[in-house]
Amino acid sequence: MAGSEAAGRPGAACVLGIDLGTTSVKAVLVAGGERGQAVAESCSRETQAQTGSPGAGPQGMEQNVQKIIRALNDCLAALPQQQLQRVSHIGISGQMHGIVFWKKEQGKEKDYGHDPGYTTACGMKGQDLRNEINHSCKWTESGTGRTFEPKEVSNLITWQDGRCNRSFLSSLPQPQSHISLATGFGCATVYWYLKKSPDFLKSYDAAGTIHDYVVAMLCDLKKPLMSVQNAASWGYFNSRSKNWNTDILKKSGFPVHLLPEVGDPGSIAGRTICAWHGIPKGAEVGIALGDFQCSVYSCLTERTDAVLNIGTSAQLTISMPPGFQPPETPDPFSAVTYFPYFNGNYLAVAASLNGGNVLATFVDMVAQWTAELGLEVQETTVYTKIIKAALAQTNSKLSIHPTLFGERHMPEQLASVTDISVSDLSLGHVTRALCHGIIENLHSMLPSERLTETGVRRILGTGSALARNEVLRQEAERIFPFPVIYGKDVDAAVGAAMVMFHRK
Ligand SMILES: Nc1ncnc2c1ncn2[C@@H]1O[C@H](COP(=O)(O)OP(=O)(O)O)[C@@H](O)[C@H]1O
Numbered sequence: 001m002a003g004s005e006a007a008g009r010p011g012a013a014c015v016l017g018i019d020l021g022t023t024s025v026k027a028v029l030v031a032g033g034e035r036g037q038a039v040a041e042s043c044s045r046e047t048q049a050q051t052g053s054p055g056a057g058p059q060g061m062e063q064n065v066q067k068i069i070r071a072l073n074d075c076l077a078a079l080p081q082q083q084l085q086r087v088s089h090i091g092i093s094g095q096m097h098g099i100v101f102w103k104k105e106q107g108k109e110k111d112y113g114h115d116p117g118y119t120t121a122c123g124m125k126g127q128d129l130r131n132e133i134n135h136s137c138k139w140t141e142s143g144t145g146r147t148f149e150p151k152e153v154s155n156l157i158t159w160q161d162g163r164c165n166r167s168f169l170s171s172l173p174q175p176q177s178h179i180s181l182a183t184g185f186g187c188a189t190v191y192w193y194l195k196k197s198p199d200f201l202k203s204y205d206a207a208g209t210i211h212d213y214v215v216a217m218l219c220d221l222k223k224p225l226m227s228v229q230n231a232a233s234w235g236y237f238n239s240r241s242k243n244w245n246t247d248i249l250k251k252s253g254f255p256v257h258l259l260p261e262v263g264d265p266g267s268i269a270g271r272t273i274c275a276w277h278g279i280p281k282g283a284e285v286g287i288a289l290g291d292f293q294c295s296v297y298s299c300l301t302e303r304t305d306a307v308l309n310i311g312t313s314a315q316l317t318i319s320m321p322p323g324f325q326p327p328e329t330p331d332p333f334s335a336v337t338y339f340p341y342f343n344g345n346y347l348a349v350a351a352s353l354n355g356g357n358v359l360a361t362f363v364d365m366v367a368q369w370t371a372e373l374g375l376e377v378q379e380t381t382v383y384t385k386i387i388k389a390a391l392a393q394t395n396s397k398l399s400i401h402p403t404l405f406g407e408r409h410m411p412e413q414l415a416s417v418t419d420i421s422v423s424d425l426s427l428g429h430v431t432r433a434l435c436h437g438i439i440e441n442l443h444s445m446l447p448s449e450r451l452t453e454t455g456v457r458r459i460l461g462t463g464s465a466l467a468r469n470e471v472l473r474q475e476a477e478r479i480f481p482f483p484v485i486y487g488k489d490v491d492a493a494v495g496a497a498m499v500m501f502h503r504k
């Protein structure tokens with residue numbers, strides 16, 4: 001991003017960018033004007049939102065929405081009020097595929113209408129409540145102005161959820177979508193509840209991704225709105241016609257009333273219904289976007305760029321030429337899928353389910369073993385130690401195939417370790433081999449030869465797991481025969497803000 005001098009100039013236009021990631025929430029204030037934009041302030045907070053998965057068993061992967069929103073509120077509370085007061089637009093991205101259910105119907109006045117203590121988003125009380133009651137969140141006064149907390153909202157069933165196994169998925173109707181249906185996709189999860197726990201769905205009348213939920217609350221949308229990017233990540237969505245497979249879904253009893261309306265990425269969903277952490281009422285809120293697409297948007301400038309994004313998961317991607325349309329029927333065994341980007345364009349993506357989450361699992365394992373041996377060690381200390389040890393061990397014959405979580409094109413192929421010799425068992429050897437394996441796995445999904453064929457000249461690196469781990473960067477630079485560039489301020493939250501700036 002250019003224009004760093006613009007960032008702090010008083011009165012410069014200010015846009016808030018948010019990324020509701022799988023591990024952490026990121027928020028940035030981007031300021032600027034005609035000479036470009038720059039990140040003026042940023043904040044991130046881990047959500048620690050992982051929670052139990054009632055009824056779905058060990059394959060379930062759910063997150064507590066209250067904890068995600070708490071991390072969001074903590075981030076905004078940490079940003080300077082005087083700059084929040086200058087925010088005119090809000091861009092929101094987040095972890096795709098997942099689904100949150102909530103209740104938006106107007107409340108029963110008797111429950112609230114006569115409760116003098118109940119106030120609405122904008123502080124309306126008493127008889128005025130009639131049309132303001134919203135079951136899905138409660139607005140309250142906080143130290144930094146009004147903010148909302150979730151109410152009558154389900155957990156977020158995330159993209160990592162594995163409850164829909166292969167036999168369950170094969171029992172579902174064939175989608176008309178260019179993306180193969182997979183477990184953790186919103187529509188697959190709805191079908192799971194429909195068949196395994198139908199009463200669960202009766203408690204809710206709205207659904208969306210976690211970032212669609214936040215947009216719906218900020219703008220008090222009567223019907224949730226979802227971008228093509230997120231709709232494609234749910235399954236049963238035709239990106240060419242921009243419609244849900246409504247006929248197919250209806251015939252199988254799918255509760256189509258839960259499906260959000262769909263809009264173009266970059267469009268405006270609405271305006272904030274009241275001040276939010278000091279951000280003025282009436283700020284324009286963009287339709288929620290995919291975190292991956294926003295990470296790419298934050299750094300992709302040349303058609304010859306490839307982007308390597310490693311957060312909780314990992315993606316290696318190249319942009320497709322304008323006018324490209326993916327095959328209507330996807331190859332379920334293909335490691336590369338096509339994701340809607342902006343302006344009707346597509347990205348070819350090697351979307352791995354194994355990225356930073358593999359390192360996080362290894363760190364957790366080391367911490368647990370240490371505790372079992374009677375010692376206590378903080379996870380942050382483990383990260384520091386394993387990275388330091390691996391930096392001192394530049395090579396390792398150990399071979400780790402890191403797919404702890406399988407891959408969508410090969411769900412049964414889990415992780416494996418081979419070529420284990422006594423001399424390669426140090427913490428440094430194992431960490432080096434693990435980082436090599438994560439990058440090599442992505443490379444096997446989208447090989448350098450294909451990147452070269454499409455004219456790729458350099459790789460742009462994004463995502464916290466890459467930014468915080470020099471060993472991972474070294475392995476990327478070894479494996480790919482292209483320069484790997486790590487931009488400053490390149491992540492999904494920045495990308496979401498830039499989308500808003502470029503619309504203004
Ligand atoms: N202290 C640390 N040092 C190095 N890497 C870390 C550290 N803490 C977390 N990570 C890595 O960052 C990843 C999460 O990145 P993040 O950008 O927060 O993910 P997301 O965007 O999916 O929420 C984790 O999976 C882990 O691999």
Ligand SMILES: O=C(CO)[C@@H](O)[C@H](O)[C@H](O)[C@H](O)COP(=O)(O)O
Nearest residue numbers: 021022094095096292311312313351
């Ligand atoms: O699974 C895919 C694509 O199919 C990924 O893009 C996935 O949606 C994203 O990684 C998730 O949105 C999670 O992103 P992140 O939390 O790893 O940043």
